[in-house]
Amino acid sequence: MRRFLPVVAASALLVPAAASGLVFKPSSLPAAKVGVRYQVVIHVSQGGHHPALGRDFPSYTIDCFGADSGGGFMDDCKRLPPGLKLKEYSDPTCAPPLEKPACVVIAGTPRKAGRYTFRISVPNVGSASVLGILRKYTIVVRS
Numbered sequence: 001m002r003r004f005l006p007v008v009a010a011s012a013l014l015v016p017a018a019a020s021g022l023v024f025k026p027s028s029l030p031a032a033k034v035g036v037r038y039q040v041v042i043h044v045s046q047g048g049h050h051p052a053l054g055r056d057f058p059s060y061t062i063d064c065f066g067a068d069s070g071g072g073f074m075d076d077c078k079r080l081p082p083g084l085k086l087k088e089y090s091d092p093t094c095a096p097p098l099e100k101p102a103c104v105v106i107a108g109t110p111r112k113a114g115r116y117t118f119r120i121s122v123p124n125v126g127s128a129s130v131l132g133i134l135r136k137y138t139i140v141v142r143s
Contacts, residue, residue: 022046022122024135025101032081032110032141041089042137044122045101053098055125062088062104066121066132074134079118081141083111086120106139113143 025043032038044051044062052060064077064086080086086106090096094103104120116139121132 022051022133022135024120029106029137029139032084032139034110034113034141034143037107037109038084039105039107041091041094041103041105042120043094043101043103048101050095050098050100050102051122052102052125057123057125060102060123060125062102062120062122064118064120066123066134068134069131071129071131074119074121076118076120079116080106081110081112081114081116081139084108084139110141113141115140 023043023045025045026040029040042062046053050060064080065073065075068074077086084106085108086104089103089105091103094100102122117136118138119134119136121134124131124133
């Protein structure tokens with residue numbers, strides 16, 4: 001039993017560090033097909049909750065534009081596959097309330113085959129700067 005307790009204590013110390021980062025689900029996006037309706041909901045959470053939970057944060061918007069790591073404006077909306085758009089989304093698994101993840105949906109009917117890589121920007125509630133946190137995604141559209 002003495003061997004088991006230190007292992008449990010060490011793993012318990014790692015949980016808060018892992019839980020403090022943003023989690024994007026899904027981690028990758030499924031392929032799409034030209035002319036076939038596509039819809040994927042992306043959940044962004046911190047410890048399973050909306051990232052702004054417990055913080056005085058006036059606006060929390062997930063989008064395909066925002067501030068890049070250098071503080072410049074980035075707009076990856078034009079990099080989405082033609083026919084797809086990123087929009088706000090809410091259902092019983094998403095915020096509000098803030099106890100649930102923040103969500104967006106990528107939806108539409110793809111019009112052109114190809115490989116499309118774009119970034120999604122979320123505010124960094126742990127920072128007073130305008131810099132967001134960027135997450136890169138790729139959608140492969142097949143003909």
